[in-house]
Amino acid sequence: MILDFQKSDGLVTAVIQDHATGRVLMVGYMNEEAFRKTVETGFATFYSRSRQKLWLKGESSGHKLVVKQISTDCDRDAVLVQVEALGPGVCHEGYQSCFFRTLAGGDWRVSEDRAYDPDAVYGGKA
Amino acid sequence: MILDFQKSDGLVTAVIQDHATGRVLMVGYMNEEAFRKTVETGFATFYSRSRQKLWLKGESSGHKLVVKQISTDCDRDAVLVQVEALGPGVCHEGYQSCFFRTLAGGDWRVSEDRAYDPDAVYGGKA
Numbered sequence: 001m002i003l004d005f006q007k008s009d010g011l012v013t014a015v016i017q018d019h020a021t022g023r024v025l026m027v028g029y030m031n032e033e034a035f036r037k038t039v040e041t042g043f044a045t046f047y048s049r050s051r052q053k054l055w056l057k058g059e060s061s062g063h064k065l066v067v068k069q070i071s072t073d074c075d076r077d078a079v080l081v082q083v084e085a086l087g088p089g090v091c092h093e094g095y096q097s098c099f100f101r102t103l104a105g106g107d108w109r110v111s112e113d114r115a116y117d118p119d120a121v122y123g124g125k126a
Numbered sequence: 127m128i129l130d131f132q133k134s135d136g137l138v139t140a141v142i143q144d145h146a147t148g149r150v151l152m153v154g155y156m157n158e159e160a161f162r163k164t165v166e167t168g169f170a171t172f173y174s175r176s177r178q179k180l181w182l183k184g185e186s187s188g189h190k191l192v193v194k195q196i197s198t199d200c201d202r203d204a205v206l207v208q209v210e211a212l213g214p215g216v217c218h219e220g221y222q223s224c225f226f227r228t229l230a231g232g233d234w235r236v237s238e239d240r241a242y243d244p245d246a247v248y249g250g251k252a
Contacts (some may be wrong), residue, residue, distance in 0.1 A: 001211070009176070013153055015141050022148025027204040028140055055216070072135045072234055073224035074217050078153040091200050098199035099206045103165070108198055 004076045005032050011047060012077055016090070019068040019082035025090045026098040028057070030079070042067050044081055061121045089115035092122060096126030130202045131158050137173060138203055142216070145194040151216045152224040154183070156205070169191050170207055187247045189213030215241035218248060226231035 003012050011029040018025055028046035030038065034054050037045040044065035048055045058064030061122040065083040072079050089096040094114035129138050130205040137155040144151055154172035156164065160180050170191035174181045184190030189251040191209040198205050222239035237243040 013139055015150055015153060017150060017171070024141055024143060024150065024206050027141060027199060070229040071225040071237070072220050072227050072229075073153060074221075074226070075224075076234075078225075080150050093200050095200075098201075098204075099197040100200070102195040103198070108202075111204050 001099060002076070003032075003035065003072060003079070007075075007077045010050075012079055014044070014046065015078065015080045016044060016065060017080060017082050019084060020113060021073040023097055024099060025083070025085060025096070027067075028055075035079070036079070039070070044083060057090070058086065061087065063121075068097065087116070092118060094121075095103075127159075129161065129198060129205070133201075133203045137175075138205055140170070140172065141204065142181060142191060143206060143208050145210060149223055150225060151191075151209070151211060151222070161205070163197070164193060164207070170209060171182045182215070184212065187213065187218075189216060189230060189247075191216065213219070213242070220244040220247075 005012060010031050014028045014030045016025045029049060031047040034045045034047045044057050044067060046055045061110060064086045066086060067081060067083055069082040070079055091098040091100065094116050095112060096115045100110055100112050102110040131138060136157050140154045140156045142151045142154065154195045155175060157173040160173045170183050170184060172181045172191060190212045192212060193207060194211055195208040196205055217226065218222040220242050221238060222241040225236040226236055226238050
């Protein structure tokens, strides 16, 4: 049984979850090559839709995602990747999770403090 | 600040997570109307890409998803919806989570028992 890469133009949706805390850290997309590299290397690798190329998460920041378990859903167009996150956060804006804004009273509000200084890690490139 | 519905043809990716256990239950997609209905009604509503229409999760099964909290990610093209799931499972195949297959030794294997009989709930329509 293989993943269905056809439904979304060659990509599957990849939900990244901290294997220890259960926190959802980010959502990315994988083409067939990114998925294969994720499995083979044990580090989460995505396909960047904006840059149109493979993207080893943590390549520049060092904040790699060590794969612990991979699941797929009933229609096989999404994967759930449980990881150990190396580093204080996965978000290039400095937060532990990319989901750092919560809906409250009709507005999106930042609901947590930064876990690290993104300028120090990404050198202002983020 | 509004969600970015443009990046994926009018849709945002919606990750559904059990608010109590942290389990990721399913991934769906929402257009602007589905997102608005989710917020206004308090029940997760999706846009079905295959049927090209709005879809109130649980409309036929009764297994609705009560919204507890909604977050969005740094580029605002995905939402994380924490829910209380009414009913034994969200997957139309009878499982608690749609992510019931786990990668093991290169194969996807069903890694849990069914939580309910889908034929009894969906009347064989699933």
